[in-house]
Amino acid sequence: MAxxxxxxxxxxxxxxxxSAEIGVQELAQRKRFLEFGDEDVxxxxxxxxxxRRYAGAVIDDFYRHLLSFEDTRSFxxxxxxxxxxxxxxxxxxxxxxxxxxxLAYAQDRLRIGAIHERIRxxxxxxxxxxxxxxxxxxxxxxxxxxxxxxxxxxxxxxxxKLTFLxxxxxxxxxxxxxxxxxxxxxxxxxxxxxxxxxxxxxxLIVPIIGIIDSQRARxxxxxxxxxxxxxxxxxxxxxxxxxxxxxxxxxNHIVQTVEAARLMGARVIIAGISPEVAQTMVTLxxxxxxxxxxxxxxxxxxxxxxxxxxxxxxxxxxxxxxG
Amino acid sequence: xxxxxxxQGSVLIASVQGSMTDxxxxxxxxxxxxxxxRYRATGVIVDVTMLDVMDSxxxxxxxxxxxxxxxxxxxxxIVGIQPEVAFSMVQLGLTLEGINTALDLxxxxxxxxxxxxxxxxx
Numbered sequence: 001m002a003x004x005x006x007x008x009x010x011x012x013x014x015x016x017x018x019s020a021e022i023g024v025q026e027l028a029q030r031k032r033f034l035e036f037g038d039e040d041v042x043x044x045x046x047x048x049x050x051x052r053r054y055a056g057a058v059i060d061d062f063y064r065h066l067l068s069f070e071d072t073r074s075f076x077x078x079x080x081x082x083x084x085x086x087x088x089x090x091x092x093x094x095x096x097x098x099x100x101x102x103l104a105y106a107q108d109r110l111r112i113g114a115i116h117e118r119i120r121x122x123x124x125x126x127x128x129x130x131x132x133x134x135x136x137x138x139x140x141x142x143x144x145x146x147x148x149x150x151x152x153x154x155x156x157x158x159x160x161k162l163t164f165l166x167x168x169x170x171x172x173x174x175x176x177x178x179x180x181x182x183x184x185x186x187x188x189x190x191x192x193x194x195x196x197x198x199x200x201x202x203x204l205i206v207p208i209i210g211i212i213d214s215q216r217a218r219x220x221x222x223x224x225x226x227x228x229x230x231x232x233x234x235x236x237x238x239x240x241x242x243x244x245x246x247x248x249x250x251x252n253h254i255v256q257t258v259e260a261a262r263l264m265g266a267r268v269i270i271a272g273i274s275p276e277v278a279q280t281m282v283t284l285x286x287x288x289x290x291x292x293x294x295x296x297x298x299x300x301x302x303x304x305x306x307x308x309x310x311x312x313x314x315x316x317x318x319x320x321x322x323g
Numbered sequence: 324x325x326x327x328x329x330x331q332g333s334v335l336i337a338s339v340q341g342s343m344t345d346x347x348x349x350x351x352x353x354x355x356x357x358x359x360x361r362y363r364a365t366g367v368i369v370d371v372t373m374l375d376v377m378d379s380x381x382x383x384x385x386x387x388x389x390x391x392x393x394x395x396x397x398x399x400x401i402v403g404i405q406p407e408v409a410f411s412m413v414q415l416g417l418t419l420e421g422i423n424t425a426l427d428l429x430x431x432x433x434x435x436x437x438x439x440x441x442x443x444x445x
Contacts, residue, residue, distance in 0.1 A: 260409040260410050262424060263412060263419060264406070265424050
């Protein structure tokens with residue numbers, strides 16, 4: 001495997017095992033929960049030689065099965081990827097019976113899960129693989145332990161426990177990846193810039209969309225105050241139509257922003273208070289005091305224009321009739 | 324350090340220097356009040372553009388100036404509060420409630436005109 005790939009993968013594993021979730025204790029707890037103990041370890045180690053003998057055949061059969069399906073075939077279009085995964089799969093397979101299932105084992109499973117996740121193999125395909133293994137091995141065990149079917153069954157159950165341990169780890173990597181994506185998207189939303197738009201001479205419009213947290217509120221206020229100075233604005237219309245919820249914290253931020261703007265000689269109108277937000281504010285007892293508020297942006301603009309002394313008229317035909 | 328107080332018609336313009344101490348501020352207040360009386364000024368603009376920090380003493384002093392000047396029948400306007408200063412003031416709860424404010428000297432003079440206090444309105 002390319003050196004670079006290995007570096008990226010171990011970062012993923014570090015990140016994952018760094019999060020308190022999977023450590024030595026967690027691993028031990030999972031084994032206890034699955035009732036996977038020393039007897040199971042012994043049974044699996046006991047079929048290691050057998051596994052070495054049939055590993056190649058099982059893997060080949062498995063991939064023949066896999067590649068017979070359109071949607072899984074597309075994941076292994078790149079022959080390099082296919083060979084890499086096949087080799088890993090064989091290693092993985094043999095690892096099941098090596099008799100040592102410590103933290104390094106778990107980390108290896110996580111690494112493999114991360115690789116499958118990265119090539120975006122869906123969980124159902126991943127689980128399908130495990131399903132194939134277990135059935136293929138069950139058949140081999142029945143064969144090998146013909147004289148002692150009880151042993152075949154016991155060994156199979158040990159293998160079952162181990163594969164459930166593995167599946168849990170694999171699914172964890174998929175979930176961790178989703179959570180990382182969600183976090184990244186949240187950060188991206190936070191960083192969306194809030195434009196401060198000069199509208200008429202002396203007027204600014206600030207449309208806010210999304211969630212206002214303390215950091216964003218601070219950024220917004222600083223930006224607004226700077227714009228008031230550079231645009232010599234006397235009226236500001238802050239439009240909160242796109243703000244999902246207004247609680248007391250958000251209301252506080254708004255009040256502070258309005259007060260700071262006033263110190264710089266600008267008056268603020270809060271526009272875009274929806275009926276739902278109005279309801280919430282009344283229920284929470286939020287009082288914006290003497291801050292001017294209106295229901296929608298249009299009203300906010302009209303009011304601001306009025307206060308600035310603009311008179312907006314409409315000529316009968318406008319310019320659209322000019323066709 | 325003395326504050327500079329300029330007269331423009333019936334408007335007094337006081338510029339606060341950045342390095343004024345509490346004592347300097349208090350002195351400026353006293354001089355302004357005396358000047359309003361002496362010149363029968365109708366408007367006072369206190370320009371704090373050069374002030375980087377507004378603490379509670381400064382805020383109280385400005386409020387005091389505004390109130391005293393009002394008692395003398397004139398109008399006070401505070402101008403030139405910078406964005407950073409405005410921001411930290413509201414966080415400290417120093418809102419200068421009830422006191423006229425404007426962006427800068429130009430806006431302050433325009434505001435005085437609006438409130439009909441200027442040379443011609445006298």
